[in-house]
Amino acid sequence: MAFSECKQRIIEHKQTAESLVSVVDFLGWVGLRVDFVDTLTPLSFYREYVAPNLPLKVLNGFNHWPALRLWNDRSLQRILGDKLLTVAVTPDGYADAITDGVFMLPDEHQMTFSAFLEHMNTGKGNVCYIQKQNSNLTTELSALYSHVDSDISWATDAFGTLPDAINFWMGDHRSITSMHHDHYENIYCVVRGSKTFTLIPPTDQCFIPYKNVSVLRYKQLADGVFTKVKDKAYDSLPWIAVNPLDPDLRTYPEFAKAHVYKVTVNEGEMLYLPSLWYHHVTQTDGCVAVNYWYDMRYDIKYNYHQLVSKLLETRQPRTDDLDTKEESV
Numbered sequence: 001m002a003f004s005e006c007k008q009r010i011i012e013h014k015q016t017a018e019s020l021v022s023v024v025d026f027l028g029w030v031g032l033r034v035d036f037v038d039t040l041t042p043l044s045f046y047r048e049y050v051a052p053n054l055p056l057k058v059l060n061g062f063n064h065w066p067a068l069r070l071w072n073d074r075s076l077q078r079i080l081g082d083k084l085l086t087v088a089v090t091p092d093g094y095a096d097a098i099t100d101g102v103f104m105l106p107d108e109h110q111m112t113f114s115a116f117l118e119h120m121n122t123g124k125g126n127v128c129y130i131q132k133q134n135s136n137l138t139t140e141l142s143a144l145y146s147h148v149d150s151d152i153s154w155a156t157d158a159f160g161t162l163p164d165a166i167n168f169w170m171g172d173h174r175s176i177t178s179m180h181h182d183h184y185e186n187i188y189c190v191v192r193g194s195k196t197f198t199l200i201p202p203t204d205q206c207f208i209p210y211k212n213v214s215v216l217r218y219k220q221l222a223d224g225v226f227t228k229v230k231d232k233a234y235d236s237l238p239w240i241a242v243n244p245l246d247p248d249l250r251t252y253p254e255f256a257k258a259h260v261y262k263v264t265v266n267e268g269e270m271l272y273l274p275s276l277w278y279h280h281v282t283q284t285d286g287c288v289a290v291n292y293w294y295d296m297r298y299d300i301k302y303n304y305h306q307l308v309s310k311l312l313e314t315r316q317p318r319t320d321d322l323d324t325k326e327e328s329v
Helices: 003-027 042-050 074-082 113-122 142-147 153-159 200-207 253-257 298-313 317-322
Strands: 035-037 056-058 084-090 098-099 102-105 109-112 128-130 165-171 176-180 184-192 194-202 210-220 225-231 234-238 261-266 269-275 278-283 287-295
Touching: 042 153, 042 287, 074 113, 074 142, 084 113, 098 176, 098 234, 102 234, 109 113, 109 210, 113 128, 113 165, 128 165, 142 234, 153 184, 153 287, 184 194, 184 261, 194 269, 194 287, 200 253, 200 278, 200 298, 225 317, 261 269
Parallel strands: 035 056, 102 210
Antiparallel strands: 056 269, 084 109, 084 128, 098 102, 165 287, 176 278, 184 269, 184 287, 194 261, 194 278, 210 225, 210 234
């Protein structure tokens, strides 16, 4: 392909992407509502929420769990006590987030649950968060596994598969999850406290700015001071450049067009967070939660999402793509 033809295709793709933004801006997220129900069947769940890719809050989805009765500080201390756990440690509560223009990974400490609990309850100093997302409830925290269900039955029937992972989360109000999206169907159960999810539908990805940033990891020294070190796994990665709670609209004016929704999930409630939905999460002190990750179907929904992503990449082609000397491609 000659350079002139390649250049023309880039321009045409750019125009297509700009038209797509106009269409999404006109349509919005038609009819969005975050429903709440007491009970539901696998069929109604799939038809009304999974197929249209809509979030849902379930009010009484796990009232039978022993965890609701047992997961207070005293019982958790008795059960876990000196058990060594992997804990994410940061100076400000933002793990896996952009800080001062750099994507920061948390330091990971091995500490006993007793030490974690004591530190968390002070609410001072560095921020400790149990958040290891490797199905830690069935591995490091297996002593608690019998207090919850091994799956969410109506979700398992609807998705046609068992969960890939079951994760345990515990931390104070300073632990914040930066905005991102996952390739999982997520059933998020709040056992203690509450979590507030800021949600943006995947159709609005054209308004969500990404930035390619360097990756560093926090390292806490013996004196408690944090330094930043290179991460062995990553040099850089693309990440969402805006904080939905305090967006910089001067730098990213398109974000003002995004449809932003908030839903608070209280103790004893669960949230169905559909795959590919953007979400930012805050929580109350001492919040404890469990989430079930079910693998998403890579169907037309995923193909549409990828199509939009590729079109958006052509909206602002790199100047060196256009200025390179003519050559065959």
